[in-house]
Amino acid sequence: MKKKALFNWSSGKDSALALYKTLQNPEIEISCLLTSVNQQHQRVSMHGVRVELLQQQAQSIGLPLEIMQIPEMPTMEAYEDVMRKTLAKLKNHGVTHSIFGDIFLEDLRKYREDKLAEIGFECIFPLWKTPTHEIIQEFIRLGFKTIVVCVNERHLDKSFVGRVIDEDFINDLPENVDVCGENGEFHTFTFDGPIFSKPIKFEIGEVVYRKYEKPEKEDSSDTACDTSASDVFDFGFWYCDLVGK
Numbered sequence: 001m002k003k004k005a006l007f008n009w010s011s012g013k014d015s016a017l018a019l020y021k022t023l024q025n026p027e028i029e030i031s032c033l034l035t036s037v038n039q040q041h042q043r044v045s046m047h048g049v050r051v052e053l054l055q056q057q058a059q060s061i062g063l064p065l066e067i068m069q070i071p072e073m074p075t076m077e078a079y080e081d082v083m084r085k086t087l088a089k090l091k092n093h094g095v096t097h098s099i100f101g102d103i104f105l106e107d108l109r110k111y112r113e114d115k116l117a118e119i120g121f122e123c124i125f126p127l128w129k130t131p132t133h134e135i136i137q138e139f140i141r142l143g144f145k146t147i148v149v150c151v152n153e154r155h156l157d158k159s160f161v162g163r164v165i166d167e168d169f170i171n172d173l174p175e176n177v178d179v180c181g182e183n184g185e186f187h188t189f190t191f192d193g194p195i196f197s198k199p200i201k202f203e204i205g206e207v208v209y210r211k212y213e214k215p216e217k218e219d220s221s222d223t224a225c226d227t228s229a230s231d232v233f234d235f236g237f238w239y240c241d242l243v244g245k
Helices: 013-023 051-061 076-091 106-117 132-141 167-172
Strands: 003-008 028-038 065-070 097-099 122-124 145-152 186-192 202-211 236-244
Touching: 003 013, 013 028, 013 097, 013 132, 013 186, 028 051, 028 076, 028 097, 051 065, 051 186, 051 236, 065 076, 076 106, 106 122
Parallel strands: 003 028, 003 097, 028 065, 097 122
Antiparallel strands: 145 186, 145 236, 202 236
């Protein structure tokens, strides 16, 4: 029997390539796409992409979309409570596996595996330990197209947000920046490629700067690009708004 799985969909490039590979696996049946959305702003958590564009992606891919509404500045307890309730519902429909596009963040993988094991889920990581330069080259070669929607100013300046990832973009990246942004340097929105029945149409809107305030509680998380570093709140983030057409 096939493994019935949910796919953790971020709207970006790593998710897109991981989904592409999963769809080619005859042993897995994808039940739905699962995405965390900022409840206050109705945008994809961390990426800042409007829900309308997220919904267009799901429609073009042809899979049901399950949205988790997450508070603006949730504690880990609040986040995990929403996750447990969502997965319990999916488990009742026979879902047993959860698929992620993570590449090499060991701590994050262990956190996911430990938490999901508590409710009887197994994790699958289709891209795990693949060198990121190979991932981005395969992504481009397959015909995927993705635009940078968020950059962490600790790693990149404003000029990188709003750019489509191509060879020129890769060549312009500083040496200390991962080509897939796996360390939280940037996030993307994928709008075309072999998993889509039609491209997602949009216009580039306003580019905005946002700096996050440190939460009062140490166990609070955030919706910024990367909140894993101790000095994360010393830096801001550039976001490129995308407006559906």
